[in-house]
Amino acid sequence: MKRELKFVLGIGIIVATVGFLVWTAVDQTKMYMITVAEYLDVGNSYAGNTVRIAGKVAPGSVKWNAAESDLRFTLSDMDGRGNIAVHYNGLLPDMFAEDKKVVVEGPYTTDSSFEATTVMTSCPSKYEAETKS
């Protein structure tokens, strides 16, 4: 009985550790996947969290300073419900272009400009050729 108890304890500790790690890590690393409209909606608060905002690059808004690898552009809602000014420092992603769908990632802020830590373009499709509409 005592021996079995030891094993139950040992297994319990591992299971609990895994559970604990998963639980806390989700809490600390979670990112809200939202649209531009959701970001701008004052009813939502993502304070203290990272957000991933999906939208498209507004035509004519891209200012790229190659010498400093500094990018500024306007991210528009896919359904035209608002715009966000985005600032990013780093390499221009390969597929980045005006009117393209992009996802920006960064800490939620109430400032006028969103500081992106990552700008993701939808990758070239791997399994299906792009269908021309």
Place this chain on the structure above:
Amino acid sequence: MIAIGNLALYLALATSLYAIAASSYGALARRKEFVASGEHAAYATWGLVTIATIVMVNALMTNDFTIKYVAAYTSTTLPTRFRFTALWGGMEGSLLFWTLILTSFTSLAQFQNRNRNRELMPYVTATASTVAVFFVSLLVFLTPPFALLARPPVEGTDLNPLLQNYWMQIHPPALYLGYVSWTIPFGFAIGALVTGRLDDLWIRTSRRWCLMAWFFLSLGNLFGARWAYEVLGWGGYWAWDPVENAAFMPLLTGTAYLHSVMIQERKDMLKVWNMTLIILTFALTIFGTFLTRSGVISSVHSFTESGLGPYFLTFLAFILVFSFGLVTYRLRELRPRHQLDSLLSRESAFLFNNLLLVGIAFATLWGTIFPVLSEWVRGVKITVGPPFFNRVNGPLAVALLLLMGVGPVIAWRRATFRNLVDNFFKPTALGLGCGAFGFALGMRSLSAILVVSFSAFVLCTVAAEFHSGARARVTMVGETYTTALIGLFRKNQRRYGGYVIHVGVVFMFLGVTMSSVYRVEELHTVKKGERFTIGRYTLEYQDSANKDDSHMAQLIATLAVYEDENLITTLYPEKRFYKRPEQPATEVDMRSTMRDDLYVVLGSLDDRGIATFQAYVNPLVWWLWFGGVVLVVGTGIAAFPSRKAAFRERARETSVIRRQQA
């Protein structure tokens, strides 16, 4: 030709359905002629799927753009070697290729066991044919590979340039071989459950299949990582992307299975657990295909949002309900005959190693499907990125590394204090010493110090095992030390091959940890003739060039690399613009050494010749790939057919037959 391909698939559906019915009926009613007929039907399925594949490959080779698939993934200018790649470049082709491997393996398993395991084989045939029915149905009803275009184009869209790469030629086949091989051991497990032959026969018979599955799955993961490293140009090789996770999870549960079966073979314990692991591993391979094919979870791989999702989920649910139903039905007979004796024993080290592996698999699964779960439960789409996986799996993996040193050495049943001191004093001292040495050298990351220390510990236990094994042979057989050392491999391939694999895994641990913790990443914008420094390297941007042909336009920068003012190499990172399909791409250049990789990406290059470079120094990443090579060698040793094992197997079979006759 196309008609032949379609007809072959329709017939394959019929033959695989018949194979299920005939083998199941034949086995249950003990009618040998039906069992034989079922096997023949499975062979026929293989032949038919082969015909369909040949038709497809032929179309890919001859630019038959009337077929939608061919028009989408090839062009007249695509080199022949990439035309095979086109077979798995798209959904329909890859499902066809998958089915080809599955039916080939079914036939191979049937042929291997034509005179053996006659009791279990009908169920292997039935199980594998059920999977075949599923995949062939997809091909026939949902994603016909030979769909035609009303107006065939003159030129095809061409294979995605990112896939026109050496690693992409071998990564998907390796992965598919790994995924699909698990079907055979799973079939044996189902056979054992249905027939009630729950001893370790099914495990012994399917051992080499499991090793093969594990081997190809490892290779598939490594090739994929290598491809990402060379082609994607972000300086890393693993991003915890859903598709990567999909291939990683069955590898984890499969590794757990390969270890825990040893306990069943020796101790007749953990039977339910082993059944659970093989079912989970197989289910995860199907889940993996589902993830890659359904587009349910968005990924940088951005697959097509196909309508296949529900079908895969239904099939997956069927597999789980059916197999765990059988396990429940046999639960009483699966009870262990022995109990675990002590926490300090090899049995429990294996048990804990299993729990950790399954824990990592669970955490990976949780993180992968979290966006879907959170949307269901709370209506908010929340995702977790690489930090989540590193945070959870990092500590679990480090604990696993420690157990890798403990498991093979600690005594069976119950380790006494004396055993522990004898076996672990030196490795522990060496591990602590290496950790302290690392600290003295300036390492301050806890995970890096632990990994260095535990790696030394594991390597030392492995070395001690080889040494004591060889010494025993020297005294007993009178061989020289070297002969004895080689003799060890011949005497117990499985054990010593396994140790070699462990050494490879330790190298991978070191490579992964050091390259993640001590990676240096810098962005530099320079004019021609200017220099910049990263780590111990100084790079001089010397020249830029433009090239333009019908295939692509290239911007190429020339960087001279100096170390201590000595020119050591010249790197040529590129920016490419492919013309068909139109798409920019980054062509990384790197200098790889055992110590570190200098990895340079050309970010941008303007008209005045000003260039931006993203440069990385990734320490010890070489050891990740080298660890892969060691792993291949180790698996080769462990799986290579040995005369002695074959003899033992035959002896065991004869004795079983004698017992049955008596």
